[in-house]
Amino acid sequence: MKHLCFNCEQADMVRGKKDMAVEYRGNKITIIAVDGRHYPECGDSEFSRGEGERYAVAVEQHREAIDKQESAKLARIRKKLKLSQKQAAAIAGGR
């Protein structure tokens, strides 16, 4: 029996582990060996039990790390330019 992709309904699914790349604000990480069904055509995946959670946690940690880096960078720039927090926030778009 063929397992067609729920998304593109074409490729036969491949059961196994695959490294999955995730990008957030231009920073890429790879979540290693995600277990599940992977569709070669469109790149969609169905996670095995527990893998969706592991994936979500990894993505969340990645985003937090990037956000932390960004605010640290902003703090450095602010110091360099001797801007007040309010001025810096205005430049950064209210963040």
Ligand SMILES: [Zn+2]
């Ligand atoms: Zn597909």
